[in-house]
Amino acid sequence: MIEYWESRFKNEGAMWKFDPSDSAINAMEFFKYEKINEILIPGFGYGRNAKLFIDNGFKVTGIEISGSAIDLARTNGIQCTIHHGSVTSMPFDNKQYEGIFCFALIHLLNKRERRKFLKSCFNQLKQEGAMVLTVASKQTALYGSGKYISRDRYEIAKGLEVYFYDSESVLNEFSDFEMIDCRTIEEPVKFMKGEEPVKLKFVVCKKSKTAIPFSR
Ligand SMILES: C[S@@+](CC[C@H](N)C(=O)[O-])C[C@H]1O[C@@H](n2cnc3c(N)ncnc32)[C@H](O)[C@@H]1O
Numbered sequence: 001m002i003e004y005w006e007s008r009f010k011n012e013g014a015m016w017k018f019d020p021s022d023s024a025i026n027a028m029e030f031f032k033y034e035k036i037n038e039i040l041i042p043g044f045g046y047g048r049n050a051k052l053f054i055d056n057g058f059k060v061t062g063i064e065i066s067g068s069a070i071d072l073a074r075t076n077g078i079q080c081t082i083h084h085g086s087v088t089s090m091p092f093d094n095k096q097y098e099g100i101f102c103f104a105l106i107h108l109l110n111k112r113e114r115r116k117f118l119k120s121c122f123n124q125l126k127q128e129g130a131m132v133l134t135v136a137s138k139q140t141a142l143y144g145s146g147k148y149i150s151r152d153r154y155e156i157a158k159g160l161e162v163y164f165y166d167s168e169s170v171l172n173e174f175s176d177f178e179m180i181d182c183r184t185i186e187e188p189v190k191f192m193k194g195e196e197p198v199k200l201k202f203v204v205c206k207k208s209k210t211a212i213p214f215s216r
Helices: 002-012 022-033 048-055 067-075 111-123 167-177
Strands: 038-042 059-064 081-084 097-103 125-136 147-150 153-157 160-163 179-187 198-206
Touching: 002 067, 022 048, 022 097, 022 125, 022 179, 022 198, 038 048, 038 111, 048 059, 048 097, 059 067, 067 081, 111 125, 111 167, 167 179, 167 198
Parallel strands: 038 059, 038 097, 059 081, 097 125
Antiparallel strands: 125 198, 147 153, 153 160, 179 198
């Protein structure tokens, strides 16, 4: 996994340019409505989504496995704290965040890692905080391509393993984390002219006042 992302960021640089995803724009509006200002972004990349939040006055911390992506963020003027490592080693600090935004990361993990990641995110959320995650959907054209690994999980390119969710698996994996919404969205591919939008699931969880932390 790390080799895949290292080589892509090293060879292709800021490959998705700096336009934020529509998911980030929608999450930002939701966070503003919820009066959320301090957020964690796991799977930070080189910060194309983080930049939107930073430019809009949010306090952002990132987590990113690829050193090359972090270097790209720095050369593009992104100064916030970015923890260098895998989300499977969370927590990287003892802070609690008002919000978490995670775009297209969780589906790269295996089942055990996905569960641990969600627990770690939930534990790092303040009470009444919220997390927004976008995840690969079985409705996307890529579903079923590449090498079969296990149910709904495929190696779609060498070193790139993806788990594809449907409504049932979202419910199975997210319902312990106080999920309040899950919708299928069409995320435009802004950096490639004429490309079809990608179908993703946009999942929102909101931690209640009485939530109890998960053991690791
Ligand atoms: C599909 S990209 C999305 C990047 C970013 N969220 C964006 O939209 O611009 C997935 C990102 O997660 C990072 N990543 C993959 N596995 C990771 C892990 N286990 N821990 C932390 N980051 C990881 C990759 O290096 C890459 O930057």
